[in-house]
Amino acid sequence: MEEIIKKLDKNLRVIGYRYEGDNLIIDIESTTNTGICPSCFKQSSRIHSRYIRQIKDLPIQEYKVILNLKTKIFFCKNKECKVKKFSEQFDFIETHSRMTKRLESQIIKTSKSMSARASKEVINNGLVKISDDTILRLLKKNNNKNK
Numbered sequence: 001m002e003e004i005i006k007k008l009d010k011n012l013r014v015i016g017y018r019y020e021g022d023n024l025i026i027d028i029e030s031t032t033n034t035g036i037c038p039s040c041f042k043q044s045s046r047i048h049s050r051y052i053r054q055i056k057d058l059p060i061q062e063y064k065v066i067l068n069l070k071t072k073i074f075f076c077k078n079k080e081c082k083v084k085k086f087s088e089q090f091d092f093i094e095t096h097s098r099m100t101k102r103l104e105s106q107i108i109k110t111s112k113s114m115s116a117r118a119s120k121e122v123i124n125n126g127l128v129k130i131s132d133d134t135i136l137r138l139l140k141k142n143n144n145k146n147k
């Protein structure tokens, strides 16, 4: 399990995991205690609080994977900065996304290789439960990127 998680980011560690129905829920957190303010780019190690982000990831065997990512909120210590608090950023998730980049690219790959109806089947049965809208949004985002 640790190995699969470390492929996302080597600074992640597994706190625990459990099976719920056809889901595998993995609790993870980063081992780094500093964050970079997205506004002034100064480093901070003063933690304000933590919260859980639910992120969908690639399935493991027949289980759909949900990552409960414990995310730190840091204070920005720079007095000139307009940001007081900011949350930890991760390279394997796009800002505001609810799934890992590697799951997104798998969905895009699947959708491109077959008809809309067939790909919806494959994605929902084998990869992750998501709506048509989400699939379309991902494809659109990907098309824009390649323009």
Ligand SMILES: [Zn+2]
Binding pocket: 037, 038, 039, 040, 041, 042, 076, 077, 078, 081, 082, 083
């Ligand atoms: Zn700042």
